[in-house]
Amino acid sequence: REVAVPAALSAYLGVTEPAMYGINLKYRFPMLCAMTGSACAALICGFSGVLASSIGVGGLPGILSIQHQFWGTFAIAMLIAIAVPVALTVIMYKRKMAAGEIE
Secondary structure: OOOHHHHHHHHHOOOOHHHHHHHHHHHOHHHHHHHHHHHHHHHHHHHHOOOEOOOOOOOHHHHHHEOHHHHHHHHHHHHHHHHHHHHHHHHHHHHHHHHOOOO
């Protein structure tokens, strides 16, 4: 938890390395959950034809580089990119706790 809160805050602002190397790769299943959520969001953006005006910052401020007519779709995709990994991580954590694989 000492690493998780600051890493999550920086990840939402586009700096993902602390979360990726400090948490996700250490436990592996959070990384797989994050990749699944990102893939779901990417599918929504790709099939909806979301376009950006430029390469911008990552994370939640990334909406600033998206063309205005796609903001709604992009916002939904970002909510999915947040909700899916959180839900999958909680489910996987509970299963691993029940199986005694983690403390």
